[in-house]
Amino acid sequence: MAVVNGARVAAEIEIAALGKVFGQGEAAFHALKNINLKIATGEFFTLLGPSGCGKTTLLRVIAGFEQPSTGALAINGRQVAGQGPNKRPVNTVFQSYALFPHMTVAQNIGFGLKMLGKPRSEIDATVAEMLRLVRMEALAERRPSEISGGQQQRVALARALAPRPRVLLLDEPLSALDLKLRKEMQGELKRLQTETGITFVFVTHDQEEALTMSDRIAVMSAGRILQLGSPDEIYNAPVDRFVADFIGETNFLTLPVAGVSGDQAHLDLPGGTSAPARLPAGLAAAPGSSVTAVIRPEQAEIAPAEGADLTAEVESATFFGTDTHLHLRLSDGQPFILRRQNRPGQPPIAPGTRLGLVLAPGALQVLRD
Amino acid sequence: MGGNGWKWLLCAPALVVLVLAASGPLVIVAIYSFLSPGNMGGVTWEFSTEAWFRVFFRRDIFEPDLVTWNTANLAIFWRSVWLSIQTTVICAVLGFPTAWFIATRSPRSRPFWLFLITIPFWTNLLIRTFAIQEMIRNNGTINTVLLWSGLIEQPLQMLFTDFAILLGMAYVFLPLMVLPLYAAMDKMNLSLIEAGYDLYGSRGAVLWHIILPLVKPGFIAGSILVFIPAIGAYVTPRVLGGGQSLMLGNLIALQFGQGRNWPLGSALAMLMLIVVVVALVIYLRTVGRSDGERRV
Structure with missing residues (x-):
């Protein structure tokens, strides 16, 4: 169970006493220190902090690209520490989008389903549904190099949503877009989250983005979570000097x-x-x-x-x-x-x-x- | 003549080099292949298709009208193509993990590993080839060790076999495969691999569906760099293949030396050029296009 803004709801992600150390001995770098966090099912959860605060590392630990050095991580009630990213019901939208350049838009979106061994008819149906969801039907046969940055962003979203993950991880997905497009995609992301009901874990250094989109925000600095709360709490009742200074x-x-x-x-x-x-x-x-x-x-x-x-x-x-x-x-x-x-x-x-x-x-x- | 005339002049040095150094000798070889052989080598200026005829056919010594396929030449042709294809495949299979190893080192240590790859270029090819001969001959290093350890009772016949030629050529041409493969891997965005794993791909699936297609330009460049010099290899088959295992390069050299038949040598050289160009076109057509047609 996780308590979100006063209500008790089922926990999708439970992180307990989690730490991540890169390197050894003198050169050891503690990227994450004693992270305790419960993220609820269907929540739009944001990790907010300046670059180097550990927010991307935490996202990568949840995705399975990094393994925690200490502590426990459960997704949907199952311990996943030690498992690779292909074993977790979690998909990532990468900051660089990481679209496969040798595949068409439709092939990109269908890749996860193909790897899961879904039958062709189901893949085609889901890809068509995802293309509709992100309004990209007309460009299904294009290569990633033949579409704009905003369109690539939509394809990356559709590709990560297509296997119906329990959790969608988004690593600063809007940082490469210009202001107008970013505003548009913020609304789009919120709409997708509401329509799909999937738990979103969103990483950003943009406080305004965090405040407008999130159900809850964790403000991070130097590998720690300094404050966890609703946008209203984070903005109006900061308990930490860093949080008060960083936001607004x-x-x-x-x-x-x-x-x-x-x-x-x-x-x-x-x-x-x-x-x-x-x-x-x-x-x-x-x-x-x-x-x-x-x-x-x-x-x-x-x-x-x-x-x-x-x-x-x-x-x-x-x-x-x-x-x-x-x-x-x-x-x-x-x-x-x-x-x-x-x-x-x-x-x-x-x-x-x-x-x-x-x-x-x-x-x-x-x-x- | 306006300003453009001057711009053309700036290209002149490059054009001169291209015409004289690249096209010039090729034209001479093409012309020689349609002339008659001179008595002491060289050519006499007399048009003849005899050289081209003799590439493919042979006349009976006693009955000139009896024409049969020149199976000896064609066998050498096929041997050269087949050995070069095998060399290219061996280099690709050995070169991929080597290049991957280098590409996944820290950026600081990569130049060191690349430097190790290029070290063989520092020594003369002939010396290195004789070193391989020393290792694999009947009373050479490998057989001595194997006999001493009791694993074999008779020395293995490795020298003067196709195995020896493949070993030598794979050794010589491996860096030419590793370097373009490394360049292709170096350009690759590593988050593409992470995306592959994230979308439920196994290690094998990520290798097959993502890494291999993305480093394909490296494979294409490496294959061309290995196959072309391999098909015309001279030193390696000469030193390691012995007298019986001729390759095209040796056959052509023979015509300009002992054979004293320059037109035949020129015709063989032209044919080799045609084979290489045709092979390249087929290769690029099939490999270069396939990903556009492959469906998920």
């Missing part, structure tokens, strides 16, 4: 703790007021000590100075089209970025102006460090 833009504030009640802390704000903030699970913040709290730039609003949570002075303003970023300095000298929605006729705010700020309730989040 955020303000880091060092604030003293006034008091703690349950999973809430009251933090003293510069200027004498105080505000509630969420504590990460298991963190005991002693009153009087200082903690780092984060708040997103859009979670504060300009308000009259009387009754405001904070006061700040405007240092500069950057225009971004839909909004303007105001670079502020709080009364105790800490920097603060405020995102202000642009509206027609709204007077610009000149540097040097003193503003009052109101923080959205529940917007402050304490970090674990």
Whole structure:
């Protein structure tokens, strides 16, 4: 069983205390360290992190291209560590697509079924169905070199989906596409996942892609999973400095703790007021000590100075089209970025102006460090 | 003449080399094959199809009208083609795992392995061929060791057999197969192999359906590089094949030497060229096209 966003559902992939070491002795590189993870059936699960964080290695371990050095890996309740990729009910969409250049589009899509020894009539029927699913019927007899990058992407998807795997692994599949095509394929992927009901494990370094497509996200860095949660949790309640910094833009504030009640802390704000903030699970913040709290730039609003949570002075303003970023300095000298929605006729705010700020309730989040 | 005339001039050195070094001798050989032999070698300028006739047929000494197939020449022709095909297959079978081994080493150590492959080129072919002779002759290294160990009681007759020729030619031409195969493997995207395994292919299936088709250009280049020099090989059959096991190269050389029949030698050389070209065309037609027609 896996718990996904509060609900208990059957686990498709169970990873326990998994580690992966490349090389030996002095040169040993720990690519994965103590990974514990349960991915639910039918889930769109994303591994998000910068390059070199271990997300692709974890995907390759699940696929069977790499064997774990330590720990256990089960797919659909069966231990698969030690098995090769051809023995696992899992298919991969490669970053480079890896379409067989000497085969036609239809032959590429049918390859997995052919290897499984399916009868010809079934292969033909499934290939036709897959071509329809990815809207490539007209190009079935083309070679991969004769179709565009976006079309190759669709063929790679169809080829991996054709054997009806229990899990589809996607290794940064959209990174080679231009922005417009990438947006289109994001929607396409989501549609395919919903239509097929197959569990997707998606690797990306693009936080926006992860936030828009995923049911759950695991943020990885240096071989570890730093935070696991829904896009909303990852974005609005980051518990780790790396996660908060990697995803979106955020303000880091060092604030003293006034008091703690349950999973809430009251933090003293510069200027004498105080505000509630969420504590990460298991963190005991002693009153009087200082903690780092984060708040997103859009979670504060300009308000009259009387009754405001904070006061700040405007240092500069950057225009971004839909909004303007105001670079502020709080009364105790800490920097603060405020995102202000642009509206027609709204007077610009000149540097040097003193503003009052109101923080959205529940917007402050304490970090674990 | 505009600017293009000058561009043509820049091509002149290459054209001169092509005409003089490549086409020129070929034209001379073609012309000689239709002339009459001179008494002390060379040719006399007198048109004759006798050389071509004698490539295929022989006249009875006593009854010139009695014409039979020249089975001796045709047998040598067939022997040369057959031995060259076997050499090419042996080189392909040995060369594939060798090239694969090199292509799967770390990028840093690959130049070292390639260097080892090319080391035989550093020594004269004749010397290397005599070294093989020394190894396989009746009282040579291999027979001495086998007799000493008691595995055999009589020395094995290896020298002056087709086996000796195949051994020698496979040894000489193996690098010419390994290098193009390595080049083809080096270009191959390794994730294609992973994709093959991922799509439930066994090791054999991935080798057959993915690796072999992808390194086919290497096999084609390697086969051409091995087959063509093999069919005209001179030193190897001479040293290892002895007097009875002639190949085409030896037969042609014989006509220009002791035989003193340059037109016949030229006709044989032209025929060899035709055989090679025809073999190449057939080979490229069948191998080069098959993947377009093969269905999953």
